[in-house]
Amino acid sequence: MSSFKSYGKVDESEQARLEARRKTGKRVTIIALSTIVLIGVVCAAVFGTVAHNNSDNNDGVNSNSAPFLSNSVKSVCDLTLYKGACYSSIGPLVHSGQVRPEKLFLLSIEVALAEASRAVEYFSEKGVFNGLINVDNKTMEGFKNCKDLLGLAVDHLNSSLASGGKSSLLDVLEDLRTWLSAAGTYQQTCIDGFGEAGEALKTSVVNNLKNSTEFTSNSLAIVTWLNKAASTVNLRRLLSTTLPHHHHMVEPKWLHSKDRKLIQKDDNLKRKADIVVAKDGSGKFKTITAALKHVPEKSDKRTVIYVKKGVYYENVRVEKTKWNVMIIGDGMNATIVSGSLNFVDGTPTFSTATFAVFGKNFIARDMGFRNTAGPQKHQAVALMTSADQAVYYRCQIDAFQDSLYAHSNRQFYRECNIYGTVDFIFGNSAVVLQNCNIFPRVPMQGQQNTITAQGKTDPNMNTGISIQSCNIAPFGDLSSVKTYLGRPWKNYSTTVFMQSTLGSFIHPNGWLPWVGDSAPDTIFYAEFQNVGPGSSTKNRVKWKGLKTITKKQASMFTVNAFLSGEKWITASGAPFKSST
Helix, strand or coil, X not given: CHHHHHHCCCCHHHHHHHHHHHHHCCCCCCCCCCCCCCHHHHHHHHHCCCCCCCCCCCCCCCHHHCCCCCHHHHHHHCCCCCHHHHHHHHHHHCCCCCCCHHHHHHHHHHHHHHHHHHHHHHCCCCCCCCCCCCCCHHHHHHHHHHHHHHHHHHHHHHHHHHHHCCCCHHHHHHHHHXXXXXXXXXXXXXXXXXXXCCHHHHHHHHHHHHHHHHHXXXXXXXXXXXXXXXXXXXHHHHHCCCCCCCCCCCCCHHHHCHHHHHCCCHHHHHHCCCEEECCCCCCCECCHHHHHCCCCCCCCCCEEEEECCEEEECCEEECCCCCCEEEECCCCCCEEEEECCCCCCCCCHHHCCCEEECCCCCEEECCEEEECCCHHHCCCCCEEECCCCEEEECXXXXXXXXXXXECCCEEEEECCEEEECEEEEEECCEXXXXXXXXXXXXXXXXXXXXXXXXXXXXXXXXCEEEEECCEECCECXXXXXXXXXXXXXXXXXXXXXXXXXXXXXXXXXXXXXXXXXXXXXXXXXXXXXXXXXXXXXXXXXXXXXXXXXCHHHHHHHCHHHHHCCHHHHHHHCCCCCCCC
16 A cells, blocks of 8 residues: 555554534535525625534634624635635625625635735745755655645636636536636645655645635635525526626637537548648658657647657656647547656656646547556556546547546546556546556556546535446456455545446455545445446445436536536537536
């Protein structure tokens, strides 16, 4: 189990505290709203009766001990996991008795943004690097990753603030939940990167991110309850009124242009590609990295890169400013990007990816991504995606431990082949894998295979792994290898296998604990309408978090409900099933 330390496995004392919080937490249903009451009364009615009452809140502050705060602030802060942080950060900014909930939501993002920006400075060369002597390369790379990750968090908080000021907050609630979930994920990934560092350094990192992570979580809690309450007619009217002005998001031009028709056929894509990459020199560039440098910054127009067959030995990054990129190859086994960076040789997991995507609205088709480090090198990622609304169609992800890092935001995989051993589909995105072949392979001697390791850390995140209509079959002889559907990486791990074919090699227990002999009650694991000899749930582990779900519940993990994906996946040209 030592090879997993860098992930920050569930701490048993932390798990006990969270369990105590869960048992004492109480949520009372939102009371009926009246059209004739003042907006402030509406806010209090909607939010004031919802309370978590966490007995172990970090700073022990609750609404009763803060009489100087307005009723609106108390009501909204009672929705959050970190009430004290909410009171202390938002309270001083409110100078009237009643404030509309969307205004408080925007204030919560502003304070989270300020703290995240400060944390970026901490991880700059002027911050955490000062006074450090004899720091190894892995730790230095961890600092660099944290600066990049917190930069992404700042970007997502900025996007949330801008979209939160649109004329109708209702239009962007799901986007806001996604981006705030991603912002929280970026900060947690930074912390996880120091799992093997000394205690003093780990404590310093955690302490410097404390306010930022708590404020982000609070913003997420507020928008989550706004989303739940939006079904109430009166609140819908309230949220549809004019809000403070911020710039609106610009919809990509290609969503409603001839470019949509272009991407329906492979021949069209290759013939009309904006950039051609070929190892033999028949294209404009010989490497994908060189081609990406010529993609316009933050473009709303689709840029198509055709990569001719061949093996491209390079570590590729689609940077966060490279929007609307589409890469098409000559087939998942013909056009391959190959690398070998790995954890054992000194690279943090987050940096090992052969192909890493940060730019939004990314599409890959007929491509192969592999990491050849081998099982003895432990964490070695083939493909990592942090981009929102990313689509992979007919692609191959080939590695051993940690093959596919579905890191954050919304992602969709269709008709892909995914190979691996330990935790080989992992991360904290909202991801649906549909009609894919998932191939556990022979691990290092003494290891057990775990297909998934989902990383949800906050109950309000809209993240999880959904595996629908896939084929799970062995690659090689696994007769002497225990293979499980997954294990809970974090306390709120969420994973659903549905309508898939499970081979006989799946262990009857189905799921493996991360630590100890059980799992936190707060996880959400489910199996629905699976078939095949490995699909029997008769001898599954008896965890409270392993659910038996209905078709209606399963439908919440489909493309439409889970990804809000009908529009952007249709635009990608990839086929999909929208529901169960």
